Amino acid sequence: MSTNRTDLIVGDILKRIHEAIVEHDVTYPEFQAAKQWLIDVGEAGEWPLFLDVFVEFAVEQNANRAREGSQGTILGPYHLPGAPVLEAPYELPRREDEVGDPLLITGEVVDTHGQPIAGAELDVWQADAAGFYSGFEPSLPEGILRGKVITGEDGRYEVRTVLPGPYTIPLGGPCGALCASAGWSPWRPAHVHLIVSAEGYEPLITQIFFDSTEYLDNDVAGAVKDDLVVKPERQDDGSFTFDYEFKLEPAKVPANA
Numbered sequence: 678m679s680t681n682r683t684d685l686i687v688g689d690i691l692k693r694i695h696e697a698i699v700e701h702d703v704t705y706p707e708f709q710a711a712k713q714w715l716i717d718v719g720e721a722g723e724w725p726l727f728l729d730v731f732v733e734f735a736v737e738q739n740a741n742r743a744r745e746g747s748q749g750t751i752l753g754p755y756h757l758p759g760a761p762v763l764e765a766p767y768e769l770p771r772r773e774d775e776v777g778d779p780l781l782i783t784g785e786v787v788d789t790h791g792q793p794i795a796g797a798e799l800d801v802w803q804a805d806a807a808g809f810y811s812g813f814e815p816s817l818p819e820g821i822l823r824g825k826v827i828t829g830e831d832g833r834y835e836v837r838t839v840l841p842g843p844y845t846i847p848l849g850g851p852c853g854a855l856c857a858s859a860g861w862s863p864w865r866p867a868h869v870h871l872i873v874s875a876e877g878y879e880p881l882i883t884q885i886f887f888d889s890t891e892y893l894d895n896d897v898a899g900a901v902k903d904d905l906v907v908k909p910e911r912q913d914d915g916s917f918t919f920d921y922e923f924k925l926e927p928a929k930v931p932a933n934a
């Protein structure tokens with residue numbers, strides 16, 4: 678077997694494409710259409726979108742198959758590094774007239790023995806109730822529904838926000854055209870993204886989904902896992918709340934350390 682990873686992996690991918698061409702009797706017009714589509718993806722700047730939506734879940738599942746802590750899932754294309762560390766009481770920045778049911782997320786960050794981790798950071802980002810992300814949808818003020826929350830001495834955290842809405846991947850570009858042509862749903866179920874990190878532990882990249890929302894069974898990004906679906910409780914004032922524990926595994930020591 679080759680020890681050259683490029684030869685091994687790209688060679689295998691190409692071999693499987695060649696096999697699919699034969700198996701499905703791919704025609705010259707279909708090959709030309711595929712070539713143009715690949716060019717269009719590049720020109721539209723949709724390679725990050727394509728890879729994060731259609732490929733990342735397989736990489737994530739494989740890379741984290743032996744994870745000891747909580748389940749993670751894909752990062753996706755809408756994370757922005759450098760979100761501000763918020764001040765307690767933690768509340769994601771939002772517009773004065775932010776639409777959406779109020780949501781209180783509470784819980785604990787613990788190690789694999791269940792011991793609380795003080796000072797852990799939760800980098801939280803989400804779509805608004807209409808399914809749009811700040812920093813990507815020009816009509817939204819920059820920085821809304823993004824921020825970092827820190828656990829207290831008892832390892833607990835809480836953050837107030839609004840329930841996000843489900844959304845489609847952009848429909849007007851080549852990835853949207855692919856979904857339309859293939860008959861695939863372009864929807865992602867409503868979710869909140871988090872990166873939970875603490876010194877000495879592996880960062881956990883994850884998403885929390887809501888059992889009351891649509892598209893859980895056919896997420897276009899294939900990112901839903903049973904452990905990541907919560908059932909928010911409706912409070913008397915109409916707001917929703919849920920509690921979630923994040924279990925972090927110890928940092929892996931690099932092989933060459």
Ligand SMILES: [Fe+2]
Pocket residue numbers: 753755804868870
């Ligand atoms: Fe998302």
